[in-house]
């Protein structure tokens with residue numbers, strides 16, 4: 001796989017920079033060269049798939065706890 005490269009300085013490392021554009025109510029992330037700062041892309045500040053995965057794991061944990069509680073109550 002080819003290595004991604006900054007079109008300005010040819011560096012091969014990048015970073016996310018959280019910003020709030022003027023007159024905006026939401027944050028976004030710049031994907032920028034970690035050497036010269038040239039912005040090469042943008043992405044949402046909120047990672048929706050990661051949030052959904054975390055909520056799914058929490059839901060499964062809650063479901064397990066409810067099953068245990070139900071078993072405990074029914075055993076009485």
Ligand SMILES: [Zn+2]
Nearest residue numbers: 006009033036
């Ligand atoms: Zn650069």
